[in-house]
Amino acid sequence: MGMRIPSRPAWLLVLALAAPAAHAGLFDDDEARKAILDLRQKIELLNQQLGEQKARQADNAAALAAQQAASNEQLGQLRRSLLDLNNQLEALRGELARMRGSEEQLARDVAEVQRRQKDIQQGVDDRIRKLEPVKVSVDDQEFLADPEEKRQFEEAMALFRKSDFERAAPLFAGFTKRYPGSGYVPSAQFWLGNAQYAKREYKEAILSFRGLVNSAPDHPKAPEALLSIANCQFELKDAKAARRTIDELIKTYPKSEAAAAGKERLAGLK
Secondary structure, three states, X not given: OOXXXXXXXXXXXXXXXXXXXXXXXXXXXXXXXXXXXXXHHHHHHHHHHHHHHHHHHHHHHHHHHHHHHHHHHHHHHHXXXXXXXXXXXXXXXXXXXXXXXXXXXXXXXXXXXXXXXXXXXXXXXXXXXXXXXXXXXXXXXXXXXXXXXXXXXXXXXXXXXXOOHHHHHHXXXXXXXXXXXXXXXXXXXXXXXXXXXXXXXXXXXXXHHHHHHHHOOXXXXXXXXXXXXXXXXXXXXXXXXXXXXXXXXXHHOOOOHHHHHHHHHHHHHO
């Protein structure tokens, strides 16, 4: 039976250990066996440590792979979450744009409603102003009159100032019938009488002037109305009646300018 050759690492170690022995002398068998056993234990320990190190490296590699996989999964989740957030953001932007559009339309609708309301209110105010009495002053007399009432009187006066007596007279006459309680009536009667006088309708003028004197004796135009009656009577060749009227004027309104004018008229007749 041939001699058994040890494995390469053990053989090399044996030679390494045997080399110093060549200088010191040969070991006995017990020491040789003991050296071999120690060497084997060291080899086994080294192999064990190497195995443990490989195992640890394998475990570390597995843990690292698991950690990398977990990180990749988290990264994937983050990417999906980011995509969802982007989608939500785009949806919100679209909704915000629609809301802004609706808000702008609503603002336009509100503005249109407000404009219409303002127009309606303006129309109502205009109608109210047309119907609401206004304060007027005519012949030193102040009173309230309806806008239409004021307009009709001023229309008749405008014609009178233009010497359009043919058109002014019926307007004044119609006014006194349409608004018998108006503050304009005494003035309307006075100017009606003057328009009739200008038309040489003396009898009609006397009735108009007398209506003023009888209905509003305190009116500023009452003294002048009496003087106008006397003038109409003079035109009718009724001097006796004219003198009586002037006497009435002087007696009723002694301090008036019309009374002074009447006195001069009487003096001229003597």
